[in-house]
Amino acid sequence: GAAIELVDLTKHYPGNPRPSVDGVTLRVHAGETVVFVGPSGCGKSTTLKMINRLIEPSSGSVRINGEDVTGLDPVKLRREIGYAIQSSGLFPHMTVAQNIALVPRLAGWSGRRVRARVTEMLELVGLDPGEFRDRYPRRLSGGQQQRVGVARALAADPPVLLMDEPFGAVDPITRAHLQDELLRLQRELRKTIVFVTHDIDEAIKLGDRIAVLGERSRIAQFDTPEAILAHP
Ligand code: ADP
């Protein structure tokens, strides 16, 4: 695992009247899962993108294991942080296997090891490797695309996972299975996970702690599921 520290993180998109993320400060411990919940537009996705350095904060900072992400090499960052998003983000011109193999190849894994890993990851997300390996994303359902997106995020075994509504389009039975897999990764492999959802049941199931973002894009509550249920 790796600890993540957000210090007074703020994003003000040019032209918007209000900041989209306003002074978020919190620490995610190594091996912990923190779930961000809150209404649509409160800044959950923007927060994840700043952790990932896909966008730059207007002010404040993100530290991973004490190191400011602005100082990290981009390739190293991709290996450290697995990122799965709602829309799957698969490259349409690449097959399922090529999408999943992307970061392991970047990390210099051997072809043999990469192929074995692709098979393992497809099985983990409940897709038959023989059937799906060579398909292009457009030939998958929305839920299947998301599952490949999750497989890709996990493929290089990153210590940190950022997941932005990764199971939104997945059918309920598979979703429950993937949630259990995520809990296992957290417990057995001590992954540090930041998970975004608007589903409070999912937040309670997965979160060691839950950060509730309010309408004003600030943290309204940050506590364990038990404490949040007791004092909603
Ligand atoms: P959430 O993930 O909680 O739904 P987002 O982080 O996607 O929220 O968005 C937070 C706010 O920032 C919203 O008001 C949204 O319209 C705005 N926003 C998001 N991305 C951009 C952008 N690229 N340019 C301008 N405004 C944006």
Ligand code: ADP
């Ligand atoms: P999901 O709940 O997984 O999103 P869908 O109802 O979208 O499922 O799809 C049901 C089945 O149809 C899937 O198992 C998938 O194999 C198949 N399917 C969906 N879209 C396509 C497509 N464009 N090409 C081939 N098969 C597809």
